[in-house]
Amino acid sequence: MVDAFYAVFQRTNFLTFVIIFLWGFYIMVTRYNLVKKLIGMYLVQTSVIFFLVSISAKKGATVPVLLSTTDPVQAANYANPLPHVLTLTAIVVGVATTGVGLALCAAIYRKYGSLDEQEVLERLE
Amino acid sequence: MSHQLPAILFLLPLFAAISMPVVCLKHRHWCQPISVAILAAMVPVSILNLHNVIHHGEVRYVFSGWAVPLGIEWVADGLASIILVLLSVLGLLGMVFSGPTSPKDLGGRIVHYYTLILLLISAMTGIVFSGDLFNLFVFLEVAAISSYALIGVAGGRALFAAFRYLILGTLGASLYLLGVSYLYAVTGTLNMADLVDKLPFLLSSKAVVGGLLFMFIGLGIKMALVPFHSWLPEAYANAPESISPILASLVTKVALLAWIRIVYWVFNASILINDIPILLLVEVAGALAAVIGASLALAQRNIKMIFAYGGISHIGIILIGISQGNPTGFVGGVFYLLNDSVMQAGLFFLAGVAFCQYGVRTIDDLGRIGKQAPWFTGSLIVMALGMIGLPPTGGFFGKWHIILGALEAGNYVSVAAVLLSTLLTLAYFARLFENIFRQTSTRSDAQSGEIPLSFKLALGVTSAAIMILGLFSSPITQLLLSHALPPAL
Numbered sequence: 001m002v003d004a005f006y007a008v009f010q011r012t013n014f015l016t017f018v019i020i021f022l023w024g025f026y027i028m029v030t031r032y033n034l035v036k037k038l039i040g041m042y043l044v045q046t047s048v049i050f051f052l053v054s055i056s057a058k059k060g061a062t063v064p065v066l067l068s069t070t071d072p073v074q075a076a077n078y079a080n081p082l083p084h085v086l087t088l089t090a091i092v093v094g095v096a097t098t099g100v101g102l103a104l105c106a107a108i109y110r111k112y113g114s115l116d117e118q119e120v121l122e123r124l125e
Numbered sequence: 126m127s128h129q130l131p132a133i134l135f136l137l138p139l140f141a142a143i144s145m146p147v148v149c150l151k152h153r154h155w156c157q158p159i160s161v162a163i164l165a166a167m168v169p170v171s172i173l174n175l176h177n178v179i180h181h182g183e184v185r186y187v188f189s190g191w192a193v194p195l196g197i198e199w200v201a202d203g204l205a206s207i208i209l210v211l212l213s214v215l216g217l218l219g220m221v222f223s224g225p226t227s228p229k230d231l232g233g234r235i236v237h238y239y240t241l242i243l244l245l246i247s248a249m250t251g252i253v254f255s256g257d258l259f260n261l262f263v264f265l266e267v268a269a270i271s272s273y274a275l276i277g278v279a280g281g282r283a284l285f286a287a288f289r290y291l292i293l294g295t296l297g298a299s300l301y302l303l304g305v306s307y308l309y310a311v312t313g314t315l316n317m318a319d320l321v322d323k324l325p326f327l328l329s330s331k332a333v334v335g336g337l338l339f340m341f342i343g344l345g346i347k348m349a350l351v352p353f354h355s356w357l358p359e360a361y362a363n364a365p366e367s368i369s370p371i372l373a374s375l376v377t378k379v380a381l382l383a384w385i386r387i388v389y390w391v392f393n394a395s396i397l398i399n400d401i402p403i404l405l406l407v408e409v410a411g412a413l414a415a416v417i418g419a420s421l422a423l424a425q426r427n428i429k430m431i432f433a434y435g436g437i438s439h440i441g442i443i444l445i446g447i448s449q450g451n452p453t454g455f456v457g458g459v460f461y462l463l464n465d466s467v468m469q470a471g472l473f474f475l476a477g478v479a480f481c482q483y484g485v486r487t488i489d490d491l492g493r494i495g496k497q498a499p500w501f502t503g504s505l506i507v508m509a510l511g512m513i514g515l516p517p518t519g520g521f522f523g524k525w526h527i528i529l530g531a532l533e534a535g536n537y538v539s540v541a542a543v544l545l546s547t548l549l550t551l552a553y554f555a556r557l558f559e560n561i562f563r564q565t566s567t568r569s570d571a572q573s574g575e576i577p578l579s580f581k582l583a584l585g586v587t588s589a590a591i592m593i594l595g596l597f598s599s600p601i602t603q604l605l606l607s608h609a610l611p612p613a614l
Contacts, residue, residue, distance in 0.1 A: 028292060041295050048299045052306045083309070086259055090302060093266045097295050100273050104288045107277065111284060124282055 013054035020047035032117040034108065038101045045094040049087050056083035130174040131186045131201040134209060135250045137167055142243035149236045156239040157227070161220045163243065167213035175206040179608055185256070185318075194319040200256035203608030204459065208253050208382055211463055214590075215374050215470050216246045222474055222583040223367030226481050228278055238278060242368065245271040249379045258305045258315045258391075261383055262298065265347060268379070269294045272372055276364040283363035290356040297346030297353070300339045307336030317391050324392060334398050340387060341407075347380035350444070351414035354437050358421075361436075362429040366477035369429065370583075373436055374470035378462055381440060385447055385459075389611035394450060408448035412542035414441025419549035423556070426487045428479060431553055432472040435512060438546050439465045445539045446527035452614045454530020456605045461523030463601075464594055468511045468520065471587030475505055478580050491560040500576055500584055502561065507588040509554040511595075514547055519594030526602065 008015060024043025031037055056079055064081040066073065105115060112120045141163040149156045178184060183202035187193060201209075220242070231238055248271065251264035273294070277287035309315055311332045312323040327333050342353070349357040361373050388394055388403060396403050418438030425431045443465065446458025478501055479485040483494050494501055511518040524543055531539040594601065 025296075028296070034288060037292055041292055044296060044299050048303045048306065051303065052309075055306065055310045083306075086315075089259070089263060093263065093270075093298075096270050097266070097273075097291065097298075100270055100277075101288065101291050101295075104273070104277050104284055104291065107280070108284045108288065111281065120285060124285065 013051070013057075017047050017051040017054070020050065034105050034115045034117060034120075035102075037117075038098060038105065041101070042094065042098055045090070045097070049090050049094070052083045052090065053087050056080040127173075127177045127181075128184050128186065130170060130177060131184060131199050131254050132188075134167060134170055134174060134213075135247055135254065137163055137170070138243040138247035138250070142240045142247060145240045145243065146236050149239075153233065153235055156236055157220065157224045160239050160243060161217065161224075164213060164217040164220050164246070167246075168210075168217055171206070171209045171213045174201060175210055178203055178206045179604070186254075194314050194316040197260050198256040198316060198318065199254040200317070201254055203605075204382075204385075205253045207459075207463070207605070207609060208379075209250065211466055212246070212249055212253065212375060212379075215466060216371060218470060218474075218583050218586055219368075219371035219374075221579045222370060222477065224579050225577050226365070226367040226477050228365050228367070231278070238275070241271045241275050242371065245275065245371070245376075249375055252379045252383055256317045258308065258317065258320075258387075260315075262302050262305060265301065265380065265383070266298050268376060269298065269347070272376055275368045275372070276360050278368075279363055279365045281363070282359070283365075286356070286359035286363045290360040293346055293353070293356045297343045299343070300346070301343030304336040304339030304341075304343060307332045307339065311336070317386070320391050321393070325395075328392075328396050334396065337387075337392065337396060337403065338398070341384070341403075344380050344384045344387075345410070348377045348384065348440055349437050350410055350440060351417050351437065354414070354418070357437060358425075358430050358433040361433045361473075362427055366480055370470045370473035370477065373433065373473045374466040377436065377440060378443075378466050381443060381462065385611075389447075389455075389613060393611075393613040395613070402450075404448045404450050407444055408536065408539055411441045411444030411448060412539055414438060415445060415542050415546040416441070416549070419546040419553070422553045423549060425553075426489065428486065428488060428491075428557075429473065429476045431488070431557070432469070432476060435472070435550065435553070436465070436469050438550070439469075439512075442524065442527065442543055442546060445543060446523075446530060449527075449530040449534045449536065449539070450614075451530050451533050452606060452610055453526055453533055455610065455614055456602050457523055457526025457528075457530050459605055459609060460519070460526060460594075460598070460602055464511065464519040464523050464591065467587055467590045467594065468508055471504065471508045471584065471591065472512070474580070474583045474587060475501065475508065478576065478584065482576050482580065488557055488560045491557065492563050494561060498576075500581055504584040504588040505557070505561070507591055509558070511591040513551050513554060517595040518591050519598060520591070522595055522598035522602070 020043055024040045024047060027040030028037050058079055061077055061079045064078040108120060109115055112123045114120055178201055186199040188197045245268055248264045248268035252261060255261040255264060273287050273291045277284050311327055311330055312320055314320055346353040361369050364372060394404055415438050418434050418441060422431050422434035425434060443458045443462050446454050446461055485491055485493060511520040514520040514524040528540050528543055
């Protein structure tokens with residue numbers, strides 16, 4: 001049991017990911033304000049992106065540019081660049097989603113005069 | 126040239142989507158004809174691609190010559206090519222249908238509306254062909270973002286439905302991405318073919334199991350599997366009449382196809398979670414979806430809501446078929462997927478005609494349409510036969526193969542689930558017909574008159590396709606058996 005806790009606290013990146021993810025999820029589920037829901041959604045996306053970047057980190061490694069062109073390549077000396085590239089794409093996707101979400105929020109506000117989920121639902125009936 | 130066909134199929138709608146705002150800036154009425162022309166060009170290309178794949182084997186397309194596993198690979202195998210023919214035909218019909226039904230109050234924004242539809246179609250092409258887990262995620266999101274915007278176009282209730290869809294859909298996409306990053310952390314690759322080589326040694330790893338589960342939940346939200354289905358009915362029922370056939374028939378099916386690819390092509394369906402095979406979990410989820418979706422459909426009064434819940438229950442039936450773990454069930458599931466796409470498109474065409482032509486939204490008003498509408502009533506009868514699964518429609522043969530596969534595997538619970546959902550489908554169509562033929566309303570339908578050619582075309586082709594899929598079910602299932610089976614079966 002203690003070992004398990006110890007193992008969890010050794011991996012602070014996993015712990016951070018779980019906290020941000022659950023925090024975002026909690027906001028998404030419990031808040032009635034639509035913009036707050038969007039913020040929760042963005043936190044969930046960001047937590048996954050954070051996780052993806054964190055698994056590429058290595059102790060004592062440098063940027064993935066070859067230090068020498070003559071020596072054989074030592075993979076342990078360079079950080080893995082691929083997750084960062086994936087992350088860039090995922091950030092773009094996240095920004096696009098948030099943009100559409102904010103546009104929908106604005107349209108809902110113009111139409112119903114409120115951003116509160118319950119009030120909007122009342123006016124829909 | 127022929128090995129470039131997958132890329133051409135993707136680039137046709139993509140370039141049309143990008144150039145649409147420029148080309149149609151001054152001439153708004155060109156949007157719909159240009160979109161129809163692009164989709165009409167996709168149909169022969171996709172058939173050529175299928176012909177090519179059948180005769181010369183699958184095409185592996187590597188972008189800009191970067192070899193696997195460094196580059197991004199697209200795989201045009203039998204399954205993908207067959208689905209792509211379906212996608213382009215249904216997309217074409219949807220475009221033809223959207224001429225007279227597209228939202229009237231958009232003004233200049235109609236250009237963006239058609240841009241989004243073409244973008245949605247090109248993204249779905251990408252999902253079907255993609256051989257790379259991350260690439261699949263990007264296309265899933267492009268398709269999803271286009272659908273959120275397209276649903277929101279209708280305004281009013283649709284805005285709120287689209288917002289809910291956006292929140293849930295993004296959660297699904299994030300979970301899928303989380304699953305992908307788990308697999309990447311374990312194997313160090315994202316390419317499906319490369320994963321097949323590396324995964325067999327890692328199947329007991331908790332990270333692999335967790336990754337697969339996260340992907341299942343993520344794609345489950347995208348395909349509206351039952352516990353995660355709550356976004357679908359509202360979103361599709363309130364979407365503009367012209368776009369709901371394309372959304373309902375293709376978006377969820379394409380997510381389902383992505384799941385089939387991951388579970389059969391990447392994992393070989395061999396993974397155990399606490400000694401429970403993943404296929405059993407999928408089967409239970411499918412059985413629940415089949416029964417719950419159909420029972421919820423019984424409780425609806427809005428026609429589009431009934432059809433949307435019907436679609437949810439059919440997703441369950443397809444999942445039951447593919448999770449039997451034998452070729453009969455798998456082919457039945459894929460054949461039912463083809464049928465279900467056609468039927469969903471047809472049903473939402475019907476709902477669109479009912480609203481745009483006769484002003485009918487709920488089943489209580491259906492009596493107004495009555496007997497003066499031969500096209501409407503005739504195709505509704507064909508769709509109902511298909512949805513219930515009576516011969517000679519394709520729905521019957523799909524369910525037949527699924528039940529045969531389930532009997533072969535000894536899964537009597539899934540047989541019972543398919544039969545129960547069939548009975549419930551019969552019940553909600555009986556309610557529809559009761560309202561149509563009940564001549565209580567004496568109000569004359571003076572506003573109706575002759576229905577436009579594009580409505581006749583959309584209804585006629587989908588009804589004919591349901592019959593043709595049934596009459597030619599044996600060559601089609603043979604084709605699926607010989608070209609679309611995963612390597613494990």
